Structures are given as structure tokens and as C-alpha cells.
Amino acid sequence: MLEQLLIFTRGGLILWTCKELGKALKGSPIDTLIRSCLLEERSGEVSFNYEAYTLKWTFHNDLGLVFVAVYQRILHLLYVDDLLSMVKESFSEIYDPKRMSYDDFDETFRQLRMEAEARGEELRKVKQVGKVVSSVKKQGQVSKSGLDGGNKSGGGGSKKDVGDGDKDKDKVGSFMTNGNHKMEDDDSDKTNGKENTADNVVLDPSKLMKLRSKGVRGRGGVRKTDSIGNKSSKVAAAEPPKKATKKNRVWDDAAPKQVKLDFTDSVGENGNGNHDHVDIAAADQGESMMDKEEVFSSDDESEDDDDEPRSDEKKPEAKKKGWFSSVFQSITGKANLERTDLKPALKALKERLMTKNVAEEIAEKLCESVEASLEGKKLASFTRISSTVQGAMENALIRILTPRRSIDIMRDVHAAKEQRRPYVVVFVGVNGVGKSTNLAKVAYWLQQHKVSVMMAACDTFRSGAVEQLRTHARRLQIPIFEKGYEKDPAVVAKEAIQEATRNGSDVVLVDTAGRMQDNEPLMRALSKLINLNKPDLVLFVGEALVGNDAVDQLSKFNQKLSDLSNSGTTRLIDGILLTKFDTIDDKVGAALSMVYISGAPVMFVGCGQSYTDLKKLNVKAIVKTLLK
Structure with a gap:
């Protein structure tokens, strides 16, 4: 049964809702649809699931109207799409932008719903009859094949059938014979319980070196004989010069004192351990780029692009492919845009986004969303379809990249300070993306704002991770909390937060081990760390170099954090730190x-x-x- 049907404008004004459809909706499915789907440019999707509900929608882009139907998720209503289409057509005929109430539409909707339900019932019966017919056909084919097989086996077959059967027997017999011979050969070649085949030969390393010195190459290679000038014997006789070998380190307390391995303490030039050389490093770095406003004038650059031709000649090539192939079109004879009109421009736009390192799946969904927002919209006179599509895509990209909620770290730090607790930030991500280095950059930025920072070395998995973070802490003169390796990172983080509370530190930056999104044990440890310590901010550190893998990384990180959460509230990624942005040129996708x-x-x-x-x-x- 249909739970609700609403009609509202893109500005959020509700024009009509059905009063006789069931009870009030639980939760806020419509608000969630607007925030998570329509505003995030996912309107090209077929449906949206929210708790126990499924939502379907359609647009009237020319009038700026949205039609949304809500029904129980367990039900498979076949008439919803048809009902939305009929409601859209009927309501658009009586719509007046000056009207605020449409009570007269109740009776019209009742008739449309009855008609759509009748069509849905007929469609359901047709599908059931189709299933029965297909099952009967399958049973008939099975019984027929069984009857034919019985006749052939009963001796009623022709000589041709018997002959074919004999041939098949001969083939099977020969196959088994060949197989037996192969098995016997394999058994004869087994040595020490292993097959002595070309792929399974295991040679002693010393014997292998001797063979190579004699000119014998493994895996079916050619052996050099003495007939070729006795070169191989001479080479074998000549001894290569001995290389300097590394002395084995003796890990024993009783062994003589050897060279120290931890070089982080001996930073003084005279070996006295003074930190004078390190202390001045933080002071000489200058102002962080976070506090500098980057000047960007889109109007000036767009004018320059129009006046001056591009050196790489990409624009003319795009003309040939159809990006600017559409000439200035008048709407004479064409009232509204159709999907066939938008396809060429959207295809070229998708290819352009993919060349800028946007994941293919994301580019496809964005184009579908833009298509849904432009279908049926009137095209202004002497306006190109390509420019209309590009303008819609530009607005969509700005909406996606603009944060939905304001995250002001400095404001949140001072709010936590008033509560006499530290502000906790956890850095997560895959291996080798630069979590520790960028954690130090964030610490330096916080230091410039007179915020006391403490680092927590919770990467107890990777060798050298604690020493790396300790080096950053000494250069920045920041205290660090560490417990060494092979410790529970969740417990280490908890003790670090407690220590920061006692010392009065304003911020705790928690460094975690890099892990791939499919590593179950490490993902479980990360989920435990987040659920136990409840940080204020979870930052995902990712490379700007990745393309399609970015989708897999973030989606699986969020999925694992959701599945492995033990608490009632699921904690996901709060923000992103994008690294190596200076190495990608224009591949910013x-x-x-x-x-x-x-x-x-x-x-x-x-x-x-x-x-x-x-x-x-x-x-x-x-x-x-992205769009240039």
C-alpha cells in the first residue's frame, strides 16, 4: 500500500500531499531524500531506501516541481512509476505559481490511483501467468529429453546412432588410455614425493649456482659446451672478485658494544645529543598555507580562455567529437529538451571528467543526475545544448564539493577546551599515503594558532612508525605519547587522551597504522579504537593520485566501520585530507x-x-x- 505522495517545489514549498494515505511517516524520509540524494546530485538513481521505506520520484523541470511517492520497503508495488507519471501530467495542467493550496486535486488523485492500481494488478497477473507457462515449458522439455534418451538406450536407434555411440566410446577409451599413460609417466618422474615437472623442479641453491657457472640455464635453457672455444670452462675457472659482506649483528647483552641503531637522539653536530639544530626548524618554516586566502577569479580566466586559443588544440578536437558540435539552436519547433538531445553532450562531458581522474562510476551517476534535472526543461532562444549541460554540471559540482555542514576545527577546539577535555582527531587511511607527515602539518598549523598539541603514536604495527612520529614531534617541540610496538592501539589512544587531560593539552592527534580496506583484522582494530575513544573528528587521508580506487577505499572504510561498530551509533568518516596534490597537474578528479x-x-x-x-x-x- 502507498504510504504517502507529496508534491513540492525545488525551493522546498509543499504544494499538495495526500491526506487519506495511511498514517504519518516514521522518521524523516523526505528530508533524508532531499539531503542525501537530491542535493548530492544522485537524482538520476531509480529509488532511495530509508529504513522501512522506499521512495521514488520524478521531476517537472520546466515548472520546478518534485513528485515523491513513499511505500513500505517490503512491498513491490508495480504501479508507482505509472502513478507518478499520471500525477505529474495531471498536476502540471492545473499548476499556478501564485496558488498555495490544491485541495481540488484530491478527487483527481483518487481516480488516478485506482486506475494505476488496476493496471498494476493486471501486470501482476500477466507476470504470474508468464511464470506458470515458462515452468510448464521447462517441465515439457525435461520430459521430452528423458523420453528421447529412453528410446535411444532401448535399442530403437538407427545404425548411425549406434555408430556414433561406438565412436564416442572409442574417444572416451582413448582419452582414458592417454590419461593412464600420462599418470604412469608422472609417477615415474616423481622424486621425493613431488612431481618432477618443468614447473615443479626444486633445485638446491648451491647446485643451481654450479649449473649456471657451467653455462646451463634453467627451465629448458641451452647449455654451452666446450665446442665454442672453451669459453664456458674459462669463465667457470675465473673466480669473481669477492664482495664486501655485512657483518652479522649479535643481539645479545653479553656481546661487545656495537653501533647504535636509533639515530633520533644523536641530532647534535658534535654527537652530544643537543637539539639546537632541530629546535630552530619549526620557527623557520613560516606561515602555513591554511591561513592564506587563495585568489581565484573564474570570470577573468573564462574570458581569457574564450579570447585566446588553447595551445594543446583540445577544443577543436572536441568539436569534431560533438562537444561543441551543436550550433546555436532556436526553440522553434522544439518545446522541451529530450534525452536524445542531451546524450551527445553528456557523453562528451563524461569522457572529459574521466580524463581528469574522476571514477567512471561517479562520472556516470553525475551525468544521469544532470540528465534528470534537464529533461523536459525549455531551452532559451539561441542557446547551445552543450553550454546548458555544462552550466548544469558546474552547479552540480559546486553543490557536491561545498560542505553540507560547517566543520570549523578552531571553533570546536575552543568549545572542547571550555568543557575541560582535549579535542581528538584520528587519522586513518591506506598504506603509504602520508598520514604521519600530514599529521605533523596539521600540528604545525594548530601551533600557529596558539593551540597546545600532543601526538599519540598508535601505529603499533609498522616498524619505524613510532620513530618517524617522534622525529616530527622533536622538530615541532610537541609532546608525544608512545607505548612502543605490538600494543593495542585502542588502549594506547585512550591512555594518550587521559594524559592530555591531565597535562591540559588542547588537541590530541592520533596516528594509526595504514591498512588496506580489505584487511579484516586491522579494520576491526580501527573500529575498536574509534568506538572506544569516540574522537571528535575522523580524518581519512587519501592520495590525490588515485582514480577508481578512491571509491573502493572510502566506501569499504565506511562499510567496515559501520558493520564492526559495537555501539548503537555508527561512526563514519567525518572529513578528508588529500595528499600529494602538487603532483597531479589537472588530474583533480x-x-x-x-x-x-x-x-x-x-x-x-x-x-x-x-x-x-x-x-x-x-x-x-x-x-x-574539471570542466576546462
Whole structure:
């Protein structure tokens, strides 16, 4: 049964809702649909699930209206799409932008619903009859094949059939014979319980070296004989010069004192352990790029692009492919845009996004959403379809990359300080993306704002991780909490937060081990750390170099954190820190893919090797780069 049907404008004004459809909806499915689907440019999808409900919708883009139907998720209502189409057509005939109430539409909707339900019932019966007929046909084919097989086996077959059967027997016999011979050969070649085949030969390393010195190459190679000038024997006789070998280190307390392995303490030039050389490093770094406003004028650059031709000649090539192939069109004879009109421009736009490193799945969904928002819309006179599509895509990209909620770290830090507790940030991500380095950049930025910071070395898995973070802490003169390796990172983080509370530190930056999204034990440990300590911010550190893998990484991280959560409230990724942004040129699509798949904003962008190379994401610059 249909639970609810609403008609509202794109501005959020509810024009009509059915009063006789069931009870009030539980929760807020309509609000969730608007926030998570329509505003996030996912309107090209077929349906949206919210708790126990399924929502379907359609647009009237020319009038700016949205029609949404809500029904129970366990029901499979076949008439909803047809009902939405009929309601859209009927309501658009009586719609007046000046009217606020449409009580006269109740009777019309009642008739439309009865008609749609009748069609749905007929469609359901037709499907059931089709299933019965198909099952009967299958049973008939099975019985027929069984009857034919019985006749052939009963001796009623022709000589041709018997002959074919004999041939088949001969083939089977020969196959078995060949198989037996092969098995006997394999048994004869077995040595020490292993097959002595070309792929399973195991030679002693010393014997293998002797064979190579004599000129014998493994795996069916050619052996050099003495007939070729006795070169192989001479080479074998000549001894190669001995290489300097590394002395084995004796790990024993009783062994003589050897060279120290931990070089992080001996930073003084004279070996006295002074930190004078390190202390001045943080002071000489300068102002962080986070506090510098990046100037970007989209109007000026767009004018320059129109006046001056591009050196790479991509624009003329796009003309040939159809991106600007549509000439200025008048709407004479064409009232509204159709899908066939939008397909060429959207196809070219999808290819353009993919060349900028946007994941294929994301580019496809974005084009579907733009198509849904433009279908049926009137095209202004002497306006190109390509420019209309590009304008719609530009607005969509700005909406996606602009954060849905404001995350002001400095404001939240001072709010936590008033509550006499530290502000906790956890850095997560896959291996080798630069979590520790960018954690130090964030610490340096916080230091410039007179915020006391403490680092927590919770990467107890990777060798050298604690020493790496300790080096950053000494360079920045920041206290670090560490417990060594092979400890529970969740417990280490909890003790670090307790220590920061006693010492009065304002922020705790928690470094975690890099892990692949499919590593179940490490993902379980990360989920435990987050659920136990409940940090204020969970930052996903990802590379700007990745393309399709960005979707897989973030979606699986969120999925694992949701599945492995023990508490009632699921904690997911709150923000993104994009690293190595200075190495990608115009391939900035990873930022769009990550934000689209997770809904979390890009809060920091790493763009260099020094502590100051951390900045904010310039949304206008990213959109400009994606569409140029």
C-alpha cells in the first residue's frame, strides 16, 4: 500500500500531499531524500531506501516541481512509476505559481490511483501467468529429453546412432588410455614425493649456482659446451672478485658494544645529543598555507580562455567529437529538451571528467543526475545544448564539493577546551599515503594558532612508525605519547587522551597504522579504537593520485566501520585530507570521487614537503579544472 505522495517545489514549498494515505511517516524520509540524494546530485538513481521505506520520484523541470511517492520497503508495488507519471501530467495542467493550496486535486488523485492500481494488478497477473507457462515449458522439455534418451538406450536407434555411440566410446577409451599413460609417466618422474615437472623442479641453491657457472640455464635453457672455444670452462675457472659482506649483528647483552641503531637522539653536530639544530626548524618554516586566502577569479580566466586559443588544440578536437558540435539552436519547433538531445553532450562531458581522474562510476551517476534535472526543461532562444549541460554540471559540482555542514576545527577546539577535555582527531587511511607527515602539518598549523598539541603514536604495527612520529614531534617541540610496538592501539589512544587531560593539552592527534580496506583484522582494530575513544573528528587521508580506487577505499572504510561498530551509533568518516596534490597537474578528479562517495568534505590538501604545505580546497578552482 502507498504510504504517502507529496508534491513540492525545488525551493522546498509543499504544494499538495495526500491526506487519506495511511498514517504519518516514521522518521524523516523526505528530508533524508532531499539531503542525501537530491542535493548530492544522485537524482538520476531509480529509488532511495530509508529504513522501512522506499521512495521514488520524478521531476517537472520546466515548472520546478518534485513528485515523491513513499511505500513500505517490503512491498513491490508495480504501479508507482505509472502513478507518478499520471500525477505529474495531471498536476502540471492545473499548476499556478501564485496558488498555495490544491485541495481540488484530491478527487483527481483518487481516480488516478485506482486506475494505476488496476493496471498494476493486471501486470501482476500477466507476470504470474508468464511464470506458470515458462515452468510448464521447462517441465515439457525435461520430459521430452528423458523420453528421447529412453528410446535411444532401448535399442530403437538407427545404425548411425549406434555408430556414433561406438565412436564416442572409442574417444572416451582413448582419452582414458592417454590419461593412464600420462599418470604412469608422472609417477615415474616423481622424486621425493613431488612431481618432477618443468614447473615443479626444486633445485638446491648451491647446485643451481654450479649449473649456471657451467653455462646451463634453467627451465629448458641451452647449455654451452666446450665446442665454442672453451669459453664456458674459462669463465667457470675465473673466480669473481669477492664482495664486501655485512657483518652479522649479535643481539645479545653479553656481546661487545656495537653501533647504535636509533639515530633520533644523536641530532647534535658534535654527537652530544643537543637539539639546537632541530629546535630552530619549526620557527623557520613560516606561515602555513591554511591561513592564506587563495585568489581565484573564474570570470577573468573564462574570458581569457574564450579570447585566446588553447595551445594543446583540445577544443577543436572536441568539436569534431560533438562537444561543441551543436550550433546555436532556436526553440522553434522544439518545446522541451529530450534525452536524445542531451546524450551527445553528456557523453562528451563524461569522457572529459574521466580524463581528469574522476571514477567512471561517479562520472556516470553525475551525468544521469544532470540528465534528470534537464529533461523536459525549455531551452532559451539561441542557446547551445552543450553550454546548458555544462552550466548544469558546474552547479552540480559546486553543490557536491561545498560542505553540507560547517566543520570549523578552531571553533570546536575552543568549545572542547571550555568543557575541560582535549579535542581528538584520528587519522586513518591506506598504506603509504602520508598520514604521519600530514599529521605533523596539521600540528604545525594548530601551533600557529596558539593551540597546545600532543601526538599519540598508535601505529603499533609498522616498524619505524613510532620513530618517524617522534622525529616530527622533536622538530615541532610537541609532546608525544608512545607505548612502543605490538600494543593495542585502542588502549594506547585512550591512555594518550587521559594524559592530555591531565597535562591540559588542547588537541590530541592520533596516528594509526595504514591498512588496506580489505584487511579484516586491522579494520576491526580501527573500529575498536574509534568506538572506544569516540574522537571528535575522523580524518581519512587519501592520495590525490588515485582514480577508481578512491571509491573502493572510502566506501569499504565506511562499510567496515559501520558493520564492526559495537555501539548503537555508527561512526563514519567525518572529513578528508588529500595528499600529494602538487603532483597531479589537472588530474583533480579524486577529490570529487571521494566527496561524492562519502559525503565528507575535503578539509585539508597537502601540496608539498614542508610543514607549511597544507591548504584548503578551492572549490571554484577544482570545478574550473574539471570542466576546462
